[in-house]
Amino acid sequence: MPRLIAARSEAGAIRQYLESFQEAIAAFAENVIFAQSRPHPKTRVRSLTMVSDDVVWLQDADGELRLALGIELSFRTVQIPGPPARWMVETTKYIYHLEGPADPANALVSYHWHPDVPGITYPHIHMLEAGSPARRMHVSIPHATVANAITTAMRDYNITALPAHRDTWEELLAAAGETLRGSLQPAETPWSPL
Amino acid sequence: MVAVLADNRSAAPAISPVHEATPEEGRALLDRRARRYLGISGDEFLCRYEAGDYDAELDAPGVQNVVALLPFIQPLQQAA
Numbered sequence: 001m002p003r004l005i006a007a008r009s010e011a012g013a014i015r016q017y018l019e020s021f022q023e024a025i026a027a028f029a030e031n032v033i034f035a036q037s038r039p040h041p042k043t044r045v046r047s048l049t050m051v052s053d054d055v056v057w058l059q060d061a062d063g064e065l066r067l068a069l070g071i072e073l074s075f076r077t078v079q080i081p082g083p084p085a086r087w088m089v090e091t092t093k094y095i096y097h098l099e100g101p102a103d104p105a106n107a108l109v110s111y112h113w114h115p116d117v118p119g120i121t122y123p124h125i126h127m128l129e130a131g132s133p134a135r136r137m138h139v140s141i142p143h144a145t146v147a148n149a150i151t152t153a154m155r156d157y158n159i160t161a162l163p164a165h166r167d168t169w170e171e172l173l174a175a176a177g178e179t180l181r182g183s184l185q186p187a188e189t190p191w192s193p194l
Numbered sequence: 195m196v197a198v199l200a201d202n203r204s205a206a207p208a209i210s211p212v213h214e215a216t217p218e219e220g221r222a223l224l225d226r227r228a229r230r231y232l233g234i235s236g237d238e239f240l241c242r243y244e245a246g247d248y249d250a251e252l253d254a255p256g257v258q259n260v261v262a263l264l265p266f267i268q269p270l271q272q273a274a
């Protein structure tokens with residue numbers, strides 16, 4: 001079920017939104033540091049990315065680093081008409097990609113939604129096999145979340161959660177996925193406190 | 195109907211607060227990603243981007259990985 005953040009402050013909405021992604025990632029990799037941009041002066045859009053490294057390294061059950069995950073998100077806050085005044089977050093763009101451990105990076109797949117690019121406003125994936133003409137194909141998919149990217153990595157590359165989170169990773173991934181889905185069209189999404 | 199996020203998640207991992215990147219940090223970030231995904235410097239990417247060199251391939255993997263970071267430097271550009 002999409003999960004809509006409705007906080008009493010703009011900062012609170014952003015914090016809850018970002019924490020859901022951070023907690024999901026933290027179940028798979030330690031010491032990942034994120035930064036956000038300042039809000040754009042006109043659109044108020046902010047971007048989120050990792051700054052501790054360009055990607056998050058995911059490991060298998062033996063501790064071997066098998067895949068890298070890259071994440072870029074753009075979002076903005078939207079005020080819900082009140083009273084009471086509440087704020088929610090709208091995701092405006094996302095890019096996740098998985099890379100193999102080769103140097104230079106061996107990109108495998110990208111999940112894209114960038115509705116600011118004319119003609120390609122729908123969510124899609126790129127299969128990134130080096131040199132393949134399929135790299136430029138935009139294979140239409142339903143909206144994807146970071147949970148989709150990580151569960152693909154778990155299924156197909158034996159990626160596992162960190163030992164401390166092997167009982168909770170599923171809940172954390174689900175929360176991140178539901179938060180993103182709830183943020184895709186927040187102004188059009190009815191909500192009610194439970 | 196959707197659920198409102200409840201702040202009762204159990205056993206949440208420790209995380210660091212997300213900080214707001216400085217303009218200098220944003221430029222360094224853009225430079226690093228441009229070199230990683232396109233093999234050029236951040237300054238060169240910005241020159242090409244502003245010249246419209248990427249207009250026909252804005253959707254391309256690699257290009258989007260760098261374009262997505264432009265908000266990290268745009269407020270600085272607009273203030274200049």
